[in-house]
Amino acid sequence: MNIHEYQAKQILARFGAAVPKGRFATTPDEAAAAFTALGQPKAVVKAQIHAGGRGKAGGVKLLTTASDVRDFAAKLLGKPLVTHQTGPEGRMVRRVYVEEASDVARELYLGMLVDRKAGAISVIASTEGGMDIEEVAAKTPEKILTEAINPLVGMAGYQARKIAFALGLKDKQVGQFATILGSLYRAFNETDASLIEINPLVVTADGRVICLDAKMSFDDNGLFRHPDIRELRDPNEEDPAETEAAKFDLSYVHLDGNIGCMVNGAGLAMATMDIVKLYGAEPANFLDVGGGANTEKVAAAFHLLLADKRVKGVLINIFGGIMRCDVLAQGVVEAARQVKLNVPLVVRMEGTNVVEGKKILADSGIKAVTASDMADAARRIVKEIGA
């Protein structure tokens, strides 16, 4: 789960990290009031969307009067902002953040993430702040510093100093940096974060180290112990079909093709998408109904697939383990009766209770093509839609 910049800054501040003072606003008048309340000669107004590249896209501006803040907020709010991360349709701006301006002397990069290879949380740091860090990593990997933190020991003082010196920090900045790093590590652990990114971390003209931008993502599997973090979810930033799928505990990802896929198990679901492509068509989605799916869940999945108007055909691929083929068949039959099935349907079933499942489908009167194996299923659905 992702959250907005201002929310991430509020969390990090709670853990003791230095962030600029700011207030969020949902209307131009609120934004102007936030400027006045900050009581500073200058402020930065930043569009709040779950995507990077806001500055270059015109979503961030340094302003000096309340009326300019109001005008700029009016320009942003209620309109989509297109950045290199949003896609051409952009993301609707519903909130802006009004923040005290900082006099920046140096821009650094500081990140913290789950390092799969190290089996630890790792700190990623670079002197190349304010840039696309993936680009820095690709072009100048020597400018990226990685430090894994032993989970049983925690962040050691020497590690913080080592990174601080590598970033060229000196004097009091080293201590300030170590405090920020410690705050980030505690925040990471205590909120079940999966990523914290401070890009840029800045040194101000008067020598202070502060988090000028902040991005936080969380491990969905850890959210059950953080009701406060769960409340920060912004449904406006999520695909409605994926939100709907989550209600039924279905794992769904929207794609651009026209063959709807329903599969049990994530690996098999990906493999099914792949084989559709191998036979010359494009999958419309990833959909894993899970291991213990019941009739209701299968029916919900089927509704979800058919709600996508681009879907020209549906491919169901189930390898029954825990999930029984007869349960699947029943769900498909029920759903197909509720919604008028007007696209071709190919079903491939194997595994537990496959004979019963095939019989339920055959007896139902639903127009479904039965496939003998995965290749046969892909071949048939592609042929049915005439791709």
Next chain:
Amino acid sequence: MSILVDKNTRVLTQGITGATGQLHTRACKEYGTKMVGGVVPGKGGTDFEGIPIFDTVEQARKSTGCNATVIYVPPAFAADAMLEAAAAGIELIICITEGVPILDMIKVKAYLAGTKSRLIGPNCPGIITPGECKIGIMPGYIHKPGDVGVVSRSGTLTYEAVYQLTQLGIGQTTCIGIGGDPIVGTTHIDALKLFNEDPKTHAVIMIGEIGGTAEEEAAEYIKQYFKKPVVAFIAGQTAPKGRRMGHAGAIISGGRGTAADKIAALKAAGITVAMSPADLGSTMKSVLEGKR
């Protein structure tokens, strides 16, 4: 021969009275696995269909001499269950539970590194040595004893591979589902090392997917040390970047972990890569025939 589990493996179920624990303990027992005990805190002294239940893993270990345990407890309690099993000295811990917080796994993995326990999973189907011992949720009947090892990050895609092998008359030594999470106890390389040492295993099917670099590391290991033919498949060739594909670990992030990168690394290491998931069995068949 086989790896990790055989007819002498004595298995404990942690969470034996939950719906999943009951269903699969029963199925594994029917398959012939020696299910010797269960653990449910507070239910010690009772039994599940004749299998004695204990309050702690330590008590169960002392009473039953179990050397493997399978965990079906909910995600919030899974890390504790793994730690308890390791502290009791259980040699093989298999965690089926899906949805374990990743920071829990980081701590568990670090703790286990200092013990003699091996962890398989979490978020995995388990391990099976066909005809001898099944620990986990895979359908037993699709397997057949033989000489091909299977290691995979997926559940149902593994069943698919095994089914194709069995249909072609190719049996398996041991099949391990290592799990779809970003941090797992046993990696592809760990499993390959075991298969390398097993004289009965003549070839291996390795199934990977997008996310992380475990397959690239395995490719490097195979190139340098592995003595047997390997057939590989990578799921997610059509997966978009930055989107999690069901498994917590199946995500292309920062441009890394794409299927294309993994396939290139595997091919560069001389590994036969099946491009279609429908060709797993037939590719292994031709590799075995070519070898003979």
